Amino acid sequence: MSHPTRSPSRCSRSPPRCRSSYGACGPSRCSRSSSSRPARRWPPVWARPSSSPSPTPCTWSRRHAAALLGDPPLLVLDEPVNGLDTEGIRRLRELLRSMAAEGRTxxxxxxxxxxxxxxxxHLVVISRGRLLADTGTADFIERHGRSYxxxxxxxxxxxxxxLERHDATVTRVAGGGLDVxxxxxxxxxxxxxxGGFPLDELSTHTGSLEEAYLGVIGAEGSDTRV
Incomplete structure (x- = not known):
C-alpha cells in the first residue's frame, strides 16, 4: 500500500558524503564516479579558481591533485590557497617548496x-603588460620595503x-621609542x-612584502599581478 503523503523519491536517502583532509564535500562534488553519471573530466595541468562563487575545500584538493598528475616539471597555479583551511595551506606550501627544491619550476x-x-x-611584478620587477623576494623587500x-x-x-649627528634619520614614536x-x-x-645612554629595546624590523608591493604599484593602478 502506498503512503498517502510520501513517495519513494522523497524517502530515498542522499548518497553518503565524502571526506578529505581538507574537509567534507557533497555528493555532487565528490570525485567518485558512478554508473548513473558520466565520468568527470579532469582540468588541465594548471590549477585555476573555479567560476563558481565558492568552491569547496574538496574541489580545491582535487584541482591540486589533478595539476600534479604526470609529475610535471613545470607547475602553474593561480591563487592556489583560496578555499583551503590553515592545515591545507601549510601542506600546500611545503609541497610547493619541496618541488622547487627538486629542480622543478x-x-x-x-x-x-x-x-x-x-x-x-623569486618575484615577477607585471602591471598592464609592463614588467615592474623581476628579482629575488628578499632583494625586492630590501629595495622597496621600509626597514628600520x-x-x-x-x-x-x-x-x-x-644618532642624527651620524647621518641617521630618526622618527619619534610613542612610549619613548625611536625608529632609526x-x-x-x-x-x-x-x-x-x-654616550652612556641606557637601552630598553634595540631591534631590527624588516619591511613586509605587502608594503614593498604597494609601494611599487602605487602609481600603476590596482590591476597589478605578482
Missing part, C-alpha cells in the same frame, strides 16, 4: 602577499640627536654605549 599568481613571501624565492631599527631608551631626545633609518643596530648600540 613552480609559478604562482596571487594577491596574498603574506603567503607569497613564505613560499616564493626600533630603539627605546629613557633619554630618547638626547640619543636621537646623537640609515644606521645598523650594531652601530646604534655602540653609539649608545659610548
Amino acid at each position: 613552480v609559478l604562482i599568481s596571487s594577491h596574498l602577499m603574506t603567503e607569497t613571501a613564505l613560499v616564493a624565492d 631599527v626600533r630603539v627605546r631608551t629613557p633619554e630618547p631626545v638626547a640619543l636621537g640627536r646623537e 633609518v640609515g644606521i645598523p643596530a650594531a652601530d646604534i648600540g655602540r653609539s649608545a654605549a659610548a
